[in-house]
Amino acid sequence: MMKAFILKRYGKTNQFEFADINKPVIKANEILVQVHAVGLNPIDYMIAKGAFKPIIKLQLPATIGSDLSGIVVEVGNLVKRFKPGDAVFASIFDQGTGALAEFAVVAESAAALKPVNLDFAEAASIPMVGLTSWQALKERAYLKPGQKVFIPAGSGGIGTFAIQLAKYMGATVGTTTSSANVSLVERLGADEVIDYKRQEFENVLQGYDVVLGTIRGDGIEKSLRILKPKSRVVSLIGPPDAAFARARGMNFVMRLVFGLISSKIIQQAKKLDIEYSFLFVHPDGQQLAEIGKLLDAGKIIPVIDKVFPFDQTKEALIYLEEGRAKGKVVVTIHNSAAL
Structure with a gap:
């Protein structure tokens, strides 16, 4: 027992x-x-x-x-x-x-x-924040050195890891946080920090290549305004899309439902030549081992x-x-x- x-x-x-x-x-x-x-x-x-x-x-x-x-x-x-x-x-x-x-x-x-x-x-x-950040930024967004990535809620679990991984990958990082946590996210490597209690990020940031969707509400729609054409939104909070339903082997009805609930944001993004996708993290020991190397080397804390x-x-x-x-x-x- x-x-x-x-x-x-x-x-x-x-x-x-x-x-x-x-x-x-x-x-x-x-x-x-x-x-x-x-x-x-x-x-x-x-x-x-x-x-x-x-x-x-x-x-x-x-x-x-x-x-x-x-x-x-x-x-x-x-x-x-x-x-x-x-x-x-x-x-x-x-x-x-x-x-x-x-x-x-x-x-x-x-x-x-x-x-x-x-x-x-x-x-x-x-594991969860490391694998999510790895799969989103490396496998889904194909983040490249010199690109700009927006990672909202920079002082949270995902944010504190994703900022460090993005910086290791050579990106410029924008984030949001409260004034009390500005110094924390800057120490982690954030380049553009928005105090969300004082400013709306979509009115300040521009020219971004990737958005990591982590905030519920209308944050994904607002983030479209800061992105360049040919950019990507990788959402961790939904709405789930039909591709996700297919990947999980869901039936036709569920694929249809997820296709419908994601259609609005997909169409909004497509009009701006932006690609939207939903990411559901999966366990992966090999990826975790690679993340472990970065941790052992002190590249990420x-x-x-x-x-x-x-x-x-x-x-x-x-x-x-x-x-x-x-x-x-x-x-x-x-x-x-x-x-």
Whole structure:
């Protein structure tokens, strides 16, 4: 048995509880990790509210959490890259299992060796924001040296990582934040910083090549005004498009629905010769290993706002949902779990 933080049912509040559940059994291509720390992400509480029910299928009650770091305690008989005793980090997002437990099952393909320079809490803060930034800026936006990229909410979890990755890639970075966080985002490398309480970014910025959509509301539509022709919007917050539905093997009805709800922004973008796409991050151990090299080399540094003990996971999620965290919120899980 092991202790886990589970989602009992979908709903607005108080749908979580700690429970003693069976220790998981791994398959041939999986590793069992004793979890030392878990990085929280906004999608953790959004899933709990039912926001992703059409997309992510969970068997409730379900252990939640996506990002973890810890020690390998068991490997499947087909696993080649890891052995018991290895320190690893991984995203298990959308894999049907959860990270907020004393032990977690991780596909070999999703894991990477923990960067030597990072402690477990720092390593656990990286996977979701690191992979999202990597897949958005490198694979979807094809960001090139000398281009300009707008990364709103620069002091948040995604923002603090994406700014650093974009700068490493040779881009000029614009961002928004509150006046209290201007110095933080400038230290991370932001070139043009807009205090969103004083100015509207779309009235100040211009000539951009890429926008990373991270803010709900009308932020995506406003961002079209700062982009050049032949530029790209990569949205992390929707609306999902038909290409996303096809990639997930959804049926014709869902492809039609997603095509309809994204048609307005796609048409607005197309009129300006701008390409819109929706990105849903996927675990990738090889990409995480490349990100790990940048972390070990000090090219990118983790930004953590607050670390909570495991028994305060509910409080950690509430704190994250308030939206004021600078960087990431992490939960540390006691290392006293029996091996």
